[in-house]
Amino acid sequence: MAKRSGSYKKYLEDGTERIPKRTRNRWKLAKRRKEAVPNEENNEDDDSLQNVPWVFIQNTYANFPFQSWELKPQGQDTAVFTINGACINISIIVQGHKCMLQTQGEKCLSHFVGKWMSSTELQRAMQDTGINIFVNEFTENYITTYGKDPLSEHSAYEQMALFSSTCAFSWSRWNAQCGPEHLVMQVCEHLSSGPVPKDHWCLYLLGAQRSQKLRISESSETFSSDHYPGTEFHSTFIHMLQDHMSAEGITQTRATHYLFVDTVQSLLCATRPLIYA
Template sequence: MGEGQRLAELLTRSQLQNNDQAEETCPRLQESVCGVAEAAVVSATVVHRLHKCEHAGQHSECAMHRCLNACTRKLREQKKGLQQVTYTLKGQSVNMPLPAQLQPVDFWARYQPPPPPEPGQKRLPEDIEAELRKQEQELNELALISIELPDNVLWFEPPTVVRWDGEKGFWSTEDCHDTKFNEDKQVITFRLGRFGPIGLAAYRYFNLPYQSWEMKPDLKNGGIILSITATVVIVEFHIKGDKVCLNALQNGATNALQDIVGTYFKPYFLIKRMKRGGVDIFPPVDAFCYVEGSAPKHCVAEDHLYHCMAHASSVYNFAWSRWNLLAGRRNMILQMREYLDRRRLANHSTLHATPLKATLVDCTEFSQSFVSEVVPGLKFYADLYHLLQHQASPQAKKIMKDVSYSQVHTVHEMLQKTRVLSYS
């Protein structure tokens, strides 16, 4: 307190002759007074005193006082950001200033997982126990985090914990250790060596390829039923007009997406809701690069065949064939039959479609090997629609002629998004 008063009185008694001298003298005292003010040595009375400067001919504040006022305002702002919190420690009350608002704090604890033992290496139980104890001590230095998984998403495998790396600009598993997943409680626990935005990653194509699929007309309620048996889930769509609904969803670990079962949407919105819910059975064009066991087909011929199937979906039943997977890129094989009366259903015929033609082959699902010989009596047909114009019954031709275009478009869109021929 005495040093601050001495400096202030020394400056008050000084007689400055001109502005140049004032600009030269005040900055020299500014550093000393700033240090005193930041150390809380200068009292409030000294800070607010005015210095009589003769060079201006009136009372004004010199550079010293401006510096003191700035330091005082800074100290007041720092004090304003704190709040006093009283704690009881060993029977005594202790006042502790805490920040009124959350402040970011850097945290980084390095952890290197121990390497796996070399093949054939023998270790004593004491060495193993000591190593485990050391590893546990190192893990205790990391932050322990538990997250309850959202109940609106289906998880088919334990998610991978990732952290956003702002410096590199991508998600990374670095500094994420000791992950444990409780499937019954849907809780994931892990340790983190560095804080930041955290995400849970899952394999997008977990339900690809499909095990089987089937599309048939709904003779009772009208519309088209498309059923897909994926790797885990069993999904059933009901297509009616220009809308589609999720008619059934089986084998889910939770009740996610059950709230939209039976509700009709435009195909785009239903696909979006299912993807957000973790059921992604809508592979993009490059999905075959990441899915083992897929059989990508000729894209133009596949899309054209979907058009023909959509046009005949009101009267024909199409289904998966086990010969399709190994048939090759330019060969698409599926089962088909007329579906007009459940009581009188014929056996499936095997359709073989290529970019050049469509025909029925003399082969069934129970044949020992695939036979590409054409059924006797069939002529050349350019595509499936051309084939049905000559092979379908008169009743089926009439229904196909009066079919709703909006429904044909919706069926084609669902077949195009699921790509049942390339992933089954």
């Protein structure tokens, strides 16, 4: 039960200049409410202010599952990570070891949108504002996932981060149909800062034992694990990618700074788009 504060008449008699304006306004509002709604059971003559606690309830997992996602390079040690959530679409620019949030139409985020900060600081600022796109140990209890192998999933994030300066990665609808032992995503080399042409995307199948380029496309009618004609199987995803990259792309990848790789990987592991989209 909320407690009542003591009478404030004596403060008004002593002089209101000592009382903060905000407090005086609250007292006046409380008095008007009391006069507008008489309380027969309340026989107190003194005006009093009732402190009422306010509770804000937030749906932590409102943005799950994600509708789609994309990790696109913007030059050396620069990339844009975009997530289209159930309630909000956001883009995080990664440059070196710093991150910057970009979004439209969200005035409540104006205090940190467009400001560079570390990955940890950005995650904390977004969560404090109510933008929850980051997973925790309880997320799987509330959101249905594809039940992917966690070792394969996190290995994929590591390898995606290594090539995120030169390769674009994106959501694929076939990831939900390839089974728990495999992952499917769209990938292509992308050395410019513009959007990725739709006909440049290729599908890749990742597993614990091998990775391969798929014959099907995102618009195919049914899923098939048949590999693309003329391509080989590889034990790791990055070796699979190198088979289809230009010399310029490989050189740029090898020059990627480790802090940029670490920052991209931390965002991927914090959002886990391969099982929550």
